[in-house]
Amino acid sequence: MSRSDLLFDVRPGTNPDRSRVRNRKAVLGLINSAGQMGRAAVARSLGLSTQAVSNIIAELEVEGLLIERGAQSAGRGLPAVQYGVNPEGGVALGVEIRPDVLLTSLVDLSGKPRATRRQVLDDLSPSRVTVAVLKLRDWMLKECGFTNERLLGAGIVMPGPFGTTGLSGQASDLPGWQTVDVAGLFSQEIGRPVIVSNDANAAAMAERFSVAQGLTDYAFLYFGAGLGLGLVHRCQLVDGAFGNAGEIGHLPVMADAERKPLEQVVSRVSIQSALAANGPLDIEALDRLCKAKDPALMRWLETACDALGQAVGVIENLFDPQTVILGGAMPASILDHLANNTPLPELSVSNRPDAIHPRLQCGTSGRMTATFGAAALILNRAFTPQSTAMWERPPA
Secondary structure: OOOOOOOOOOOOOHHHHHHHHHHHHHHHHHHHHHEEHHHHHHHHHHOOOOHHHHHHHHHHOOOOOEEEEEOOOOOOOOOEEEEOOOOOHHHHEEEEOOEEEEEEEEEOOOOEEEEEEEEEEEOOOOOOOOOOOHHHHHHHHHHHHHOHHHEEEEEEEOOOOOOOOOOOOOOOOOOEEEEEEEEHHHHHHOOOOOOEEHHHHHHHHHHHHHHOOOOOOOOEEEEOOOEEEEEEEOOOOOOOOOOOOOOEEEEEEEEOEEEHOOOOOOOHHHHHHHHHHOOOOOOHHHHHHOOOHHHHHHHHHHHHHHHHHHHHHHHHHHOOOOOEEEEEEHHHHHHHHHHHHOOOOOOOOOOOOOOOOEEEEOOOOOHHHHHHHHHHHHHHHOOOOOOOOOOEOOOO
């Protein structure tokens, strides 16, 4: 098995082989969560023998994934050597494919972005995008001083839905990608494990390192080209049978006395349509208009808040989250306005006097939330023993 295979339980093998992979990931994940731990403490926590843990830690040290972090006295006997995850021990590639741009990031084992790239593409064909991703990967690895051997895998995120469905052909779709085996395509070219997800799910995973830190069940409304919903239940993504859970943008809501898909009222596509007289608007331009209380934008926000309140009520009563988080490619000023002015329905299971968290709040990961989240999918897989998802592929 290769180094990345030992972190991703993706190849068929005997039960001892698979148990070995799971135990390695369990040890690495536990130490990562704790910050640092000694061998005996790891063994007690995981119910493994001290010898088995010692062997695993020795392997992970040789591979550069763990490093010694001093010793800690625990009473009698010699101080226990403490081990921590080595941030330099590996990197994850995050790739976000949008209808108008390609975003990439390289994230180390501590979750810190080491390099980011943004490239406008006039050709979004799978072959063109693949070539661009490989070039960006090579540039970032070289810039950060990492070899390709240190690349653990790649998370690829894009707007849903995956496959040809009744929702295909929308404005936020990626033309020509509906019938592409995305995981197979990138796995073959990159030569590392690949996880494919929609942008909202990846963004939701990224929030585990910020506003959602310590939460187990939450919903993330993601502003990409359209509007997506990432659901996290018991710290794991809710993907659905085909990876298409969370297509909230197509939920019908009442707006301006008409029944419309939510995405037509609350999204970057809808805000551009409402402010068409201003021409194309980037995030900075939208921020300036919001702070200046531009009349057209204020009218859009009033309608958007009402529609968003209807959607939040549906999410709360179906999913019962600890909180609903707003984030993605939208100015913080607009997200703040939405979070503070959206009328939340009283008839909701989340309307409770003992609530610890706000029902609706803003995320903090910014415009590259989904890109960093793509890399976070790889890190989460490396640190968390779990079964292989159907849209995950090992290296070809």
